[in-house]
Amino acid sequence: MSALGHGALYGAVLIAVMLSTVAVGIWFERKFAGRMQSRLGPTIVGPMGLLQPLADVVKLLQKEDIIPAGADRALFNLAPVLATIFSLGVAAVLPLSPHMIAADLDIGVVYMLAVGGLMVVPTFMAGWASNNKFALLGGMRAVAQSISYGVPLVLAVLVPVILSGSLSLAGIVRWQSEHHWFALWPVIPGLPAFALYFMAMLAEANRIPFDIPEAESELVAGVTTEYTGAKFTLFYLAEYVHTLVGSAIGAALFFGGWDGPFAPGLHWMVAKTLALFVVVYWVRWTLLRLRSDQLMELCWKWLTPIGVALVLIAAAWVQFAPQGAL
Amino acid sequence: MGHINDTLRALWTTLRTAFRPTSTVQFPAVVRPRGERYRVSFALPDDENGEMACIGCLTCERICPSQVIKVKPGVKRESPVTGKKRAYTDDFVIDLSACIQCELCVQVCNNDAIVMVREAEQPMFEREDLVLGFARLRKNATDRTRSWGHGTMLQESQEPAKVEKKAPAVKAAPAVAAEPRQPAPRSPSRAAEPPEDGARARAREGARARRGGTDVSATLAFGVVAACALLSAVFVVRAVDLIRAVLWLGITLIATAALYAMLGASFLAGVQLLLYVGGVMTLMVFGVMITRRHEGIAPTATDTVRPVRGAVVAASLFGLVAAAIVNTDGLDDAPARALAPLTLADLGRSILVEHVLAFEALSLLLLAAIIGAVVIARRRDPGPLDEPTEASR
Incomplete structure (x- = not known):
């Protein structure tokens, strides 16, 4: 088979696996959220409600496709597609195991940040094209949030980059498997950098407590207010894929990716990714939404200075730490 | 620090709850045992002789806080069973729509003539249907399970403690079969779904091989992307709607990034995307905030100086860049250098x-x-x- 065929096959398998993970993830989230609230969660469709996501998708796809009057039709239709493409696009650089990387770019981290950052474009497009004030407000909030939280995100990602001296995600993971996980050592730039990354990732993916672009209680459904049926499903999907990929990258950058004893690398990577994915749900169903101004205050007054400090510490560590400690 | 502490405490609370048994059950499948004193509706039972126990003394009607009981006492006559003279009641009505289920009527009844039952009335369509008449109250006495209390027992249990206190005789009311306790807490099963393991190392090699693809296709791709960049740049200028213009600008910038990537400057391409997305979005937001909807930037058709001025600036910029390119040494072997990874x-x-x-x-x-x-x-x-x-x- 040609190289192109291999690439296409790999991509197709990866996308299929990610989408089914998202489906199971949605089921798990509803179950987990139920338990956190002392409820049962879905129980009817399938054993333990396992087929609930399937039923949801079928229901969503059956719904009427509504385009509001006065909407910018081209942008309105394009936005959900772009959102899905961008969120899946980041997966290309995911180092699943030493031999499973769709594209081992030597600038994987920059690619990941760039394509992940593109996610805000369809969000704003949707908000603008909907011809709806709630959607537009949501879009504006999304832009403000994404641009702000891009800064701590980049700073947090810079820490493993500096420590390992590589911009390739696989390179960073390889360095960690040869030395140590960054979340464990050196603790000071490592663990806080992970916390920073996690928060910024939640904000970039518009997850609670940073979901002010959606903010049901204020903006109906934010940018997705006017979306129905299949297009809404795509947005929904994109959000989950974004979170899943963000968890995978967090696992790769800070928790050694495929590195681990006893089991093949892929298992470790998947386990770490899912563990982080679960933490996202855990946070989502625990915390409350931040207000807009609190969000900005957290970003600019706390996360960004902390991020700068961590980058400096990491640089100092690389420069001055004794060779044995590295 | 307080916020962090609160956050962690909240997370701990939800995690702990997640591993506890749930408060809810799936109702039709699992029926939770009702409380022993569960009581809903009313009944007028018989006494020990098989006659209706109520003597129409009106105690219950008087004590009822919601005044929903109406009793019509009947004439005294000899009982057909015992032969003794006793009082009867001709009619008895309880309006369930206002009843508060306080059970006071049951408590005050010396004859145990009114009791509560465990089964609720069927849902009804008319408010009037909630008024329980004589016949239904009598029927309830035979059809439905009695609740725990009856008048004499309740009165006894509330008397001051005697030396020899009788244990309150609770009438067993096994109306609802006590279901076994809800199942043991299932720990949320892991949503683990490992993708099938397969060595796809060749995909990576394939990607590497593709990088040095054939010249023709590479040139073609370059041309297409460059055309995209130029066309969308034209659209930036032509678009009347500001948002559209900025989105076209975004495509121009992405196409430029693609050109960088094709020329081997992938880092530059990534940075281009990373920085200009923020720039484009900011521009867009300012556009939305500053301009008015439907107007965008009004094209100034009458202004003839402006296009000329723009053309002059554009031409001089082009000249400047072209001169810089021509004057840069060592660009003749550019294709060869582009392939060498920087x-x-x-x-x-x-x-x-x-x-x-x-x-x-x-x-x-x-x-x-x-x-x-x-x-x-x-x-x-x-x-x-x-x-x-x-x-x-």
Whole structure:
């Protein structure tokens, strides 16, 4: 088979696996959220409600496709597609195991940040094209949030980059498997950098407590207010894929990716990714939404200075730490 | 620190709850045992002789806080069973729509003539249907399970404690079969779904092989992308709607990034995307905030000077860049050099060692531009309505 065929096959398998993970993830989230609230969660469709996501998708796809009057039709239709493409696009650089990387770019981290950052474009497009004030407000909030939280995100990602001296995600993971996980050592730039990354990732993916672009209680459904049926499903999907990929990258950058004893690398990577994915749900169903101004205050007054400090510490560590400690 | 502490405590609370048994059950499948004193509706039972126990004394009607009981006492006559004279009641009505289920009527009844039952009435369509008449109350006495209490027992249990206190005889009411307790807490099963393991190392090699693809396709791709960049740049200028214009600009920038990537400067491509997405989005937001909907930027058709001015500036910029390209040494072997990977270390060294002066001058220039923009955007005397907004930040 040609190289192109291999690439296409790999991509197709990866996308299929990610989408089914998202489906199971949605089921798990509803179950987990139920338990956190002392409820049962879905129980009817399938054993333990396992087929609930399937039923949801079928229901969503059956719904009427509504385009509001006065909407910018081209942008309105394009936005959900772009959102899905961008969120899946980041997966290309995911180092699943030493031999499973769709594209081992030597600038994987920059690619990941760039394509992940593109996610805000369809969000704003949707908000603008909907011809709806709630959607537009949501879009504006999304832009403000994404641009702000891009800064701590980049700073947090810079820490493993500096420590390992590589911009390739696989390179960073390889360095960690040869030395140590960054979340464990050196603790000071490592663990806080992970916390920073996690928060910024939640904000970039518009997850609670940073979901002010959606903010049901204020903006109906934010940018997705006017979306129905299949297009809404795509947005929904994109959000989950974004979170899943963000968890995978967090696992790769800070928790050694495929590195681990006893089991093949892929298992470790998947386990770490899912563990982080679960933490996202855990946070989502625990915390409350931040207000807009609190969000900005957290970003600019706390996360960004902390991020700068961590980058400096990491640089100092690389420069001055004794060779044995590295 | 308080926030962090609170956050962690909240997380701990939800996690603990997640591993506890749930408060809810799936109702039709699992029926929770009702409380022993569960009581809903009423019944007028018989006494020990098989006659209706109620003597129409009106005690219950008088005590009822909601005044929903209406009793019509009957005449005294000899009982057909015992032969003794006793009182009867002709009619008995309870309006369930206002009943508060306080059970006071049951408590005060010396004859145990009114009791409560465990089964609720069927849902009804009319409010009048909630009024329980004589016949239904009598029927309830035979059809439905009695609740725990009856008058004499309740009165007894509330008497002051005697030396020999009788244990309150609770009438067993096994109406609802006690279901076994809900199942043991299932720990949320892991949503683990490992993708099928298969060595796809060849995909990576394939990607590597593709990088040095055939020249024809590479040139073709380059041409397509460059055409995209140029076309969308034209659309930027042509678009009337500001948002569309900025989105076209976004496509131009992405196409430029793609060109960088094709020329082997993938880092530059990534940075281009990373930085300009933020720029484009900011521009778009400002566009939305500053311009009015449906107008966008009104095309100034009458202004003939402006296009000329723009053309002059564009032409001189083009000339400047072209001159710079022509005058740069060693560009003749550009294709060969483009294929040679430029490492990031080289790039960093080049910027921070070789061209450090230009780099710093550029930073200074940008800083000056930012400060200038802030100064221009800031109003001298902000009126009450237009305070310095986002634009002045």
